[in-house]
Amino acid sequence: MAAVRLDQLRKVYPNGNVGVAGASFDIADGELLVLVGPSGCGKTTLLRMIAGLESISSGQLSIDGRVVNEVAPKDRDIAMVFQNYALYPHMTVAENLGFGLKLRGHKQPDIDRRVLAAAKTLELEARLGSRPAGLSGGQRQRVALGRALVRNPRVFLLDEPLSNLDAKLRLSMRVEIARLHRQLKATMIYVTHDQIEAMTLGQRIVVLDGGVIQQIDTPMNLYQRPANLFVAGFVGSPAMNLLRGTLRHRDGWVLDTAQGDVALGASAPAADWSAWCDREVVLGIRPEDLQPLDGGTAAFHAQLEVLEPVGNEIFLNLRFGIQTLVSRVPPQVLPEPGSRVALGLVAARLHLFDPADGARVGA
Template identity: 50%
Template sequence: MARLHIDQVSKIYTGTQRAVDTVSIDVDDGEFLVLVGPSGCGKSTLLRMIAGLEAITEGAITIGERVVNDLDPAERDIAMVFQNYALYPHMKVYDNMAYGLRNRGIARDEIDRRVREAATTLELGPLLERKPRELSGGQRQRVAMGRAIVRNPAAFLFDEPLSNLDAALRVEMRLEIAKLHRRLDATMVYVTHDQVEAMTLADKIVVLQAGRIEQVGAPIDLYMRPANLFVAQFIGSPKMNVADCQPAEGGLAFANGQAMSLPGADAAARKIGIRPEHITLAPPEESDVTGVIDVIEQLGSDTFVYVEVDKVGLFTVRLVGHVEMTEGEPAGLRFDRDHIHLFGADDRALAP
């Protein structure tokens, strides 16, 4: 395995269009890095530059001790797992996994050892004689991962590998990839637009928007201490509640004239953020804002209550378990003071 260093890397297409804009990232040996962001943010382009499938316009990428800017993909000692499995339909699972090693002239005994070792790791042993059409989506994705594992690469690159799977299989394969990383202690770079995948898999997350880095950090750091409004609302499901505010004596005031106490609040605050699990329902006299219940979602393990606050907006409240409530009834919202986020006019995070 190897350390990966991305130094001031940019990808510029026609004219001045920057798909990736001066990005710098360090990935430690054995680290699981997730690149996350909305569609078009540059995450897949950056991954393809690491793989050698896209030319680097500016900057340098180092894998191990080598700058790989001018190396072909086959020379970079990386293995890539794509969104589509890219398996040979006429070949059995064994041959799909062995194909790349045969092309490199690896000895037959060594190929057999590697394929069967990877098959054991991924629980593919009973499937080695089957063809891709005889496999489920999750099994095909495991074969694609096995084909990468047998190469013993310096780094693994994953380009939205779970996006073609249904919800249940995505959960199953997330666990498989997490266990695979633990077993191999491998350097992995993983691209996704799904922040749940990012939070559950990553040692470190890079949040991208419009080709630029918004924040880098451990999943819980990004969740608890977002650097700006974009990260605050992108990381977390359901997303953070955000409302416009103005400083008021002893706290903050909302657009409808309601005010809440928040001693020491930064006078530069123009938006307040609070996650759904950090709001409780309270009597009007104990609440920070009041509204009307618009929609209730009963999920069994949780209840999501959507409360419309006049001239302020819709707040999502996450309650544990099954809670009996009625749509259309008034509701008071109380914010947990230890988990309030404030943002300035430039959307940068402020101290609460």
């Protein structure tokens, strides 16, 4: 396997559109790193630049210390798994798995050995004689993974490989890919727009928006300490609640909003907020840190509009003036929709953002 280094990698198209704006980060040997962001953020463009399928406008790309900017894709010793399985329908599973090796001139005994090893790893031994039409979606995806696996490449590149699967299959294939990564100790770069995939698979995650890297961190650090408003709103389901207002200090911190005051507690939870007193800010509250109260002093009151029970938890859709909010609670007896609900905050886990540039205060 190999380490990968990106140094100010940039992609500018002939029309002047910037696809990737100066990406710089290292991927450790054996790491599973995820590129995540909304459609058009540049994640697939960046992956294709690493693969050699997109030219690099400027910057330097190294694989295992070797600069590969001008190296052809076939000579980079990488293997790519696409969103489309791209299996040959007239070939058996074994033939699909071994076809790339055959094109590269490998002898048949070597091809057979590698195909059988990949089939065992992916539990496809019983389907080696089948054709793609006779396989389930999950089996086809495993064949696509196996076709990369037999190559024994230095780097695996996966471009939204699970997006064509239903929810249940996506879950099982996420587990499959995580198991495969642990077993192979392979360097993998995985692209997805699905933050759940990113959070559950990635050892580290690169969040992109508009071709610009917003934050690179572990899944839990992204969730607990988002660098800016974009990451705060993108990572987490339901998304973080965001309230804009003026920060005041009146026997404790208060957010003065157009909908009314929100009491934040006596002390700043994570950073010194004194520099932001009497200034406009954006307050971030994760849904699990916004809880209905049965007694005690409420931070504020809101109207309960809709309850969404999803089994092990319930989402409370609330309205605070014109602002919609979501609270996540365990199963319990709750007020009826239309009721006015007292709400408390977990003060130690509040987030404060600069509304001008979106940066988190104390980041």
